[in-house]
Amino acid sequence: KNEVEQSPQNLTAQEGEFITINCSYSVGISALHWLQQHPGGGIVSLFMLSSGKKKHGRLIATINIQEKHSSLHITASHPRDSAVYICAPQRGGGSNYKLTFGKGTLLTVNP
Amino acid sequence: DGGITQSPKYLFRKEGQNVTLSCEQNLNHDAMYWYRQDPGQGLRLIYYSQIVNDFQKGDIAEGYSVSREKKESFPLTVTSAQKNPTAFYLCASSREEGWGNQPQHFGDGTRLSIL
Numbered sequence: 633k634n635e636v637e638q639s640p641q642n643l644t645a646q647e648g649e650f651i652t653i654n655c656s657y658s659v660g661i662s663a664l665h666w667l668q669q670h671p672g673g674g675i676v677s678l679f680m681l682s683s684g685k686k687k688h689g690r691l692i693a694t695i696n697i698q699e700k701h702s703s704l705h706i707t708a709s710h711p712r713d714s715a716v717y718i719c720a721p722q723r724g725g726g727s728n729y730k731l732t733f734g735k736g737t738l739l740t741v742n743p
Numbered sequence: 744d745g746g747i748t749q750s751p752k753y754l755f756r757k758e759g760q761n762v763t764l765s766c767e768q769n770l771n772h773d774a775m776y777w778y779r780q781d782p783g784q785g786l787r788l789i790y791y792s793q794i795v796n797d798f799q800k801g802d803i804a805e806g807y808s809v810s811r812e813k814k815e816s817f818p819l820t821v822t823s824a825q826k827n828p829t830a831f832y833l834c835a836s837s838r839e840e841g842w843g844n845q846p847q848h849f850g851d852g853t854r855l856s857i858l
Contacts, residue, residue: 636785663844665846665847672851673831673833673851673852673854674849674851675833675835675849675852676849677846677847677848677849680844680845718786720785731786731788731847732785733778733785733786733787734785735783735784
């Protein structure tokens with residue numbers, strides 16, 4: 633079993649729809665990252681969270697440490713949100729920590 | 744604007760050749776990382792460096808080498824020993840303070856192909 637499972641693998645939505653991408657992981661973590669990879673390949677860090685919920689603009693990330701699950705929500709989706717979204721649980725801390733990356737969810741938002 | 748610059752964006756290599764991928768950051772970050780991304784797989788860590796003149800192997804270091812002579816620069820050499828070098832390579836950096844409590848900043852990547 634992979635340490636990190638993202639669902640769905642592919643998601644197509646119409647502009648304005650509410651989007652949810654899920655991430656489940658199998659080991660205890662100290663934090664979890666959500667990343668956005670643009671079509672050209674560059675990656676942007678969206679969120680780093682260890683509990684509860686964080687919000688930035690139309691993006692919301694939640695995490696339930698006990699259930700080993702995190703979700704990324706996009707409200708009022710827009711074609712410019714089309715990208716691959718990657719979940720990366722983090723183990724450890726201090727100078728000894730490790731990220732494990734999910735395979736990503738390809739989101740396509742049609743106008 | 745501060746950021747991470749990877750060059751070149753596309754790189755072609757003949758079999759048996761070593762190639763070096765450049766990564767430069769002006770974010771004053773102490774830690775730098777190299778990842779490899781293959782289709783349908785998550786990123787995998789090749790090497791990382793927490794401070795100048797020090798670096799550590801990641802999960803898939805075989806066939807790769809790095810140096811960290813300057814804080815701003817962390818070049819990755821793909822040697823001829825790497826049997827399957829075709830991939831997308833991403834460089835990242837992060838601040839030292841609060842190790843593990845800071846997000847990583849990524850470059851735009853270099854796509855390496857074998858001729």
